[in-house]
Amino acid sequence: MAEELDRRILAELDVTGHVNSYDFATKLGVDHQLVVGAVKSLQSVGDVRRIHLRRFGSSFAASFQVIHVEQKRKERWETTGEGNEVAERGSHEAIVFHAVDRDRGTLQADLMKSSPNAKVGFSKAMSAGWIRLDKEATVHRKVESITDTVQELLKAIRDGRVGDATDAQLKDLKKRKLVSLVIIKSLDVTKGTNFSTSVQKLETDLTPEMLTAGNWKDKKFKEYNFDARGVLPASGHLHPLLKVRTEYRQIFLEMGFTEMPTNNFVESSFWNFDALFQPQQHPARDAHDTFFIKEPKCAHEFPMDYLERVKKVHSEGGYGSQGYKYDWKIEEAKKNILRTHTTAVSARMLYKLAQVFAEGKASLDLLHLTRLSLQDKFKPVKYFSIDRVFRNETLDATHLAEFHQIEGVVADYDLTLGDLIGVLHQFFSKLGIKKLRFKPAYNPYTEPSMEVFSYHEGLKKWVEVGNSGVFRPEMLRPMGLPDDVSVIAWGLSLERPTMIKYGIDNIRDLIGHKVNLQMVYDNPLCRLNKTTKT
Numbered sequence: 001m002a003e004e005l006d007r008r009i010l011a012e013l014d015v016t017g018h019v020n021s022y023d024f025a026t027k028l029g030v031d032h033q034l035v036v037g038a039v040k041s042l043q044s045v046g047d048v049r050r051i052h053l054r055r056f057g058s059s060f061a062a063s064f065q066v067i068h069v070e071q072k073r074k075e076r077w078e079t080t081g082e083g084n085e086v087a088e089r090g091s092h093e094a095i096v097f098h099a100v101d102r103d104r105g106t107l108q109a110d111l112m113k114s115s116p117n118a119k120v121g122f123s124k125a126m127s128a129g130w131i132r133l134d135k136e137a138t139v140h141r142k143v144e145s146i147t148d149t150v151q152e153l154l155k156a157i158r159d160g161r162v163g164d165a166t167d168a169q170l171k172d173l174k175k176r177k178l179v180s181l182v183i184i185k186s187l188d189v190t191k192g193t194n195f196s197t198s199v200q201k202l203e204t205d206l207t208p209e210m211l212t213a214g215n216w217k218d219k220k221f222k223e224y225n226f227d228a229r230g231v232l233p234a235s236g237h238l239h240p241l242l243k244v245r246t247e248y249r250q251i252f253l254e255m256g257f258t259e260m261p262t263n264n265f266v267e268s269s270f271w272n273f274d275a276l277f278q279p280q281q282h283p284a285r286d287a288h289d290t291f292f293i294k295e296p297k298c299a300h301e302f303p304m305d306y307l308e309r310v311k312k313v314h315s316e317g318g319y320g321s322q323g324y325k326y327d328w329k330i331e332e333a334k335k336n337i338l339r340t341h342t343t344a345v346s347a348r349m350l351y352k353l354a355q356v357f358a359e360g361k362a363s364l365d366l367l368h369l370t371r372l373s374l375q376d377k378f379k380p381v382k383y384f385s386i387d388r389v390f391r392n393e394t395l396d397a398t399h400l401a402e403f404h405q406i407e408g409v410v411a412d413y414d415l416t417l418g419d420l421i422g423v424l425h426q427f428f429s430k431l432g433i434k435k436l437r438f439k440p441a442y443n444p445y446t447e448p449s450m451e452v453f454s455y456h457e458g459l460k461k462w463v464e465v466g467n468s469g470v471f472r473p474e475m476l477r478p479m480g481l482p483d484d485v486s487v488i489a490w491g492l493s494l495e496r497p498t499m500i501k502y503g504i505d506n507i508r509d510l511i512g513h514k515v516n517l518q519m520v521y522d523n524p525l526c527r528l529n530k531t532t533k534t
C-alpha cells in the first residue's frame with residue numbers, strides 16, 4: 001500500500017505538478033494520515049550533499065529532494081454527527097411541523113413525545129411561524145407547507161458546497177452544534193530539484209538480515225542528518241497549579257518559613273473552628289458552607305485540658321474577653337469535616353508550639369529559673385502551608401467547591417499590625433507587587449483583620465490579593481502561648497494567581513475532568529515576576 005501510494009503521488013505530481021495531501025486522500029478515498037505518511041517518506045528521499053566553498057573555506061548542506069513540501073492550514077465547515085442526521089431526516093423543526101395533525105392539530109404534550117428533539121423543534125418551528133399554540137395547549141399548523149432550509153443547507157455543506165450558506169446561517173448552525181469549523185492541517189507537495197517518478201528509497205537502518213544476506217551492497221543508505229533536532233523524550237508534565245505552588249514555596253523558604261504538615265483533608269470542627277474561637281452557631285459552620293463527613297462522623301481524640309479552656313473562652317470568656325456566652329457543646333466540636341482552611345493546621349502547629357513552651361516552663365520552674373531563661377524556651381517561628389481546602393460554595397467560572405489556600409504565619413514576641421504590613425510587603429514584593437493597600441476586614445479568629453489589595457497594571461484597578469490579621473488572644477491564650485507572644489498571619493489562593501499567570505478565565509480550564517491536557521503540556525515553566533530587593 002505504501003509503495004503504491006508513493007507511486008500514485010509521484011504520478012499525480014508528474015502530471016499536475018501539485019498535490020495537496022487532504023484533497024488527494026479524499027480523491028483516493030483513503031485516510032489522510034496515510035497520504036501524509038507517504039509524503040513524509042518521499043520527503044526523506046533524495047540526498048543531502050555538503051557543498052564546499054573552498055575559496056571561502058566554508059561549506060553548507062544542500063538538499064537535492066525528490067519533492068518539496070509545505071505545511072498548509074485551512075478552515076473547513078463540516079457537518080457534525082447530529083448535522084448529518086438532520087441532513088438525512090430533516091430538521092427538528094420540520095419533523096415537529098409534520099407531526100402536527102393538519103386538521104385537528106396536536107396536543108403539545110403529545111407533540112413533545114413525538115420525536116427525540118421535539119423540544120428544540122417546537123421552539124424553532126414557533127420562531128419560524130410554522131405553528132401556533134392555542135388556549136387548549138393544542139398545536140396547529142399556521143402554513144400549508146414549509147421549506148426545510150436547515151436540511152438543505154446541511155446537505156450542501158456535507159457535499160462541500162459551503163458557499164450556499166451565508167455567514168449568519170453558518171453561525172446559527174454552529175450554535176446548534178449541527179456544523180463545526182474544522183482546522184485541517186495538510187501538506188502541499190510540488191516537484192523537488194531532484195524529482196523523479198521512480199525513486200529508490202534510502203534505507204535508514206542497516207539490519208542483521210541485510211548483513212547476512214549481503215544485499216546491503218545493493219541498497220542506498222540515507223546520510224546522517226546532524227542538523228536534525230533530537231526527538232523530545234516522552235515525559236510527564238507538571239500542572240500549572242503545581243508550578244505556581246513551587247514558586248510560592250520557594251518564596252516562603254527564602255523568607256525562612258517552614259512548611260506545615262497539611263496531609264489531612266479531614267479535620268475535626270474543633271481544630272477547624274473552635275480552636276480558632278469561631279462560635280458554633282457561626283454560619284460558616286453550616287452544611288451549606290461546609291462539607292460534613294458521614295463516616296467517620298466524629299473525632300474522638302482531643303487534648304482535653306486544652307479543650308476545656310476552649311470551651312470556657314467560648315462560653316464564659318477569659319483573658320480579657322467576654323466570650324460568646326453560649327452553651328458550647330463538645331458534640332459540635334467532634335464533628336468531622338473537610339477542612340475549610342489551612343488555618344486549622346496553623347492552629348495545631350501553634351498548640352504544639354505552646355506545648356513545647358509549657359514543657360520547657362515546667363522543667364525551668366522545677367529549677368526555679370527566671371523568665372529570662374524562659375525566653376530561651378519559646379522560639380519564634382515562621383510557618384507556611386499551601387494545600388487544598390474545601391467549601392460548599394456556589395460554583396461559577398472562578399469558584400469550585402475547593403481551592404488551594406496559601407497561608408503564612410509568624411509567631412514572635414510583641415508582634416504588631418505594623419509587622420504584619422511589613423511582612424506582607426516583603427512577601428508580595430517577591431511576586432513583583434510593589435503597591436499594596438490594606439482595608440479593615442473581619443475574621444472570627446483575627447483582630448484586627450485586613451483585606452490586602454494590589455494595583456493591577458493590566459486591569460488598571462485595585463485587585464484583592466489576600467486576607468490577613470493578628471490571631472485573637474481568645475485563640476492563642478487557651479493554647480498556653482506566653483502572654484507577650486503574638487501571631488500574625490495571612491492567606492491567599494493558589495488558583496487566582498495561576499489563572500492570572502496563565503491567562504485562564506474559567507477555573508474548569510485549569511482544574512477538573514474537562515481540562516485540556518495539551519494546556520498542561522504546553523504551558524511554560526512558571527516564573528513569577530520575582531525581584532531580589534525585599
Ligand code: FB9
Binds near residue numbers: 343406407491497500
Ligand atoms: O487569592 C486571592 N486573590 C489573589 C491572589 C493573588 C493574585 O495574584 C498574585 C499576586 C500575583 C491575585 C488574586 N484572594 C483570596 C482574593 C480573592 O480572589 C477572593 O475573591 C477569593 N479568596 C479565596 C477565598 O474565597 C472563598 C482568595 C482565597 C482566600 C481568602 C482568604 C484567605 C485565604 C484564601 C485567608 C486567610 C487568612 C486570614 C487571616 C489569617 C490567616 C489566614
